[in-house]
Amino acid sequence: MSPLDRRSFLTRSGLLFGAGAVGGVGALVHERNQADAAPADSTQPSAVVQWRVSRGELADRIPFSVEGHQAGILNPAPAQATFAALDSFARDQTVLREALKALSVRARELTVGGATALLETDAPPADSGILGPVNEPDALTVTIAFGASLFDGRYGLSSQRPKELVKMPTFPVDDLDPAQTHGDLLLQICAHQRDTVAHTLRELLRAVRGSFQLRWNIDGFSGAQRGPTPHNHPRNLFAFRDGTANPPTDDEGLMNELVWAGQGEPAWAEGGTYQVVRIIRQHVEFWDRVGLTEQQNMIGRVRSTGAPLGGSDEFEDPRYDLDPDGKRIPLDAHIRLANPRTAHTADQRFLRRGFNYTRGFDDTGQLDQGLVFVAFNQSPERQFATVQKRLNEEPMIDYITPVGGGYFFVPPGVRGGAEWVGSGLFPA
């Protein structure tokens, strides 16, 4: 194949564009209209077409940072998400700094939305344009986090490493695939609409091309709010409601105790949080071949209502104090091991904000579905890892396989226009 002659390509596309208006493209449009038997005047929309997306939702704007924290942590998870881990190939600290700045600035711009910049028409457009000439914010959040490897010797940042930021350890139930684990940087992109998420990832990668390269990427979604009330949590792919016992995010004091890092951290990291991501495959075919009683005993909740076993309401206290022997909720049930609800374990709780995923099927024809588990916590050692170790013995481990993810640190949010995520790492 001969190398593409850039100049003649440009010329040809110009010619084709000109010709299309007269013959080529016009002929195609004509044929399609005939095939679909469309009305002659295709500019008149049919009366029955309704908006499938609310204008209000597309206009939802979530500030890039609020009160010193990045978005995408406390605000409720919207329908769509993607997680992209990147590795840095920036030559030195200066290039790294510029790339991080470009990433943060572009991310902030996209969360605000607005008309995309127009350049000369012979230049590649500044924005891919897949959302049209105006990017509506659509509740977009971009949460930028750093992996432990960013603080190795390469960029002179080792003394700035958040004190608990390490490579995620391998837990006994794990079967981690290096190609889906760890990374120098993590982008968590969330929005109402899938195309907003896809657009954002594409634009952000473009902003840091050459400096950051994709290491792994996984798309997530939330179950729809199916009630019975808007308070009831959507379900994971084992069909159980997920997120019921989350600490309330409007309790600022509790968030200071459980989510935000501060004490003992380097000054730049105060107000940040540790983000644990676990890509947990759920063996759904196997799960569906298990009796309901066994499923419910593994989780500790009633599948339909989400109530603790023996209860009737999703938000009901499981009253472990009345069931010390596990006659109602087995002692190794997931909810009981994850959160024993004692004063002693209260500071081990963390904020979960996971998404379901489905990504085709494996070589043996089994669906590749599961959970992108996300935990925000003040101390992964005190919180996530402590809970995870308790879960090593739960019967549910036969039905899941954690295959990837990592430990990351979400820097504090930006204050004022001059700051960007991570700017505190590089004092002027």
Place this chain on the structure above:
Amino acid sequence: MPHLEATRWWPTVLAAVGLAVGVFVLVSAADGGSRTRAAAQAPSTFTPLATYSLAAPHVLSEVLVYSVQGVAGGPNAAPPPETKPFPASVFSRPIAAYRAYALRQLRLMEGELPLLQSALAANDRIAAKAAWRIAMSDYLRLGAVYLDGETALDAQVARLNQRIDGTPGGLPGGVADPGFTGLHRIEYGLWTSKPPSALVHIAGALDADVHRLAKVLPIAPVEPLEYATRTHEILEDAARGFLSGADVPWSQEGVLATNAGVEATEELISTLRPVLGGLERVVPAVDTEMRTLRSAIRGLAAAHGGSLPSNGQLTHRQSEMLDAALGGALEALSNVPGVLETEAPPAVPQIPKADFRTNPIDP
């Protein structure tokens, strides 16, 4: 279930027939999803998905379920009553039969291991691989020696199983770990161009471990429910570990391993047949699906010159066919443990209304 509720339910279930013919046809075609204890007289030409005998005798003593979507009495209706459990004693004979089978298999394996040892000693890789395939099949035909080590005997069996059939996954030193022994250590050596003669002492230790296992396996305790559960879990493991190659990482002999799992499962089913005898909606489905699976595997052998192909030798179409057959068998088998219960699940105690609260620590 009280009489009134049952009579309310009956017309609802009948009404579901018309609504859900599509769903019904899909499900009943595979003859899966059914569990029944008593013979049913269907009020139409459709075969019900399930028949539940109610515990309390009254006019309508059976409830027929026609549709996966059929909601009887609304989404908060109580589930149908459990089928009546079997006494644990009915499992004595099947488990005894299985123990005799397991012992025969281990004796067979002991008789064949010298072939592996001599091929290794002669540095004959081709003969050694063939002997390894035989030994691997022999062992997997035991059918999931996965005891949880709750008793001392269990623990001993689990330890020996780890030595014979363990993979290096959980070992700190991986393939170089001295605790990595047995069939998979030999597999690793044979399929990664290590000199076969270096594996002779591993094969010797394997022989000794099989000998030890033959002493304890036939007397290790087996719980009825665990025994019944194996009928589908052996092949659940095959789907996840063998056809993916995860548990036969070097040889990729997933079809061979699955075939051994099929034979083990058939042995279990055959020991349980006297117990399953009356369950006419479970057994024919299992038999049909197992027959399909067996013939799928036979077809693969025929297409590959008479021997079972490795995972990598399967065409895309052949993989699909095998996955389909295995999936069908698993769906049918998944109904076996449920009908073989020896005790009804205890009713879940309710949290007294007086004790209702949302959690003060964790709302």
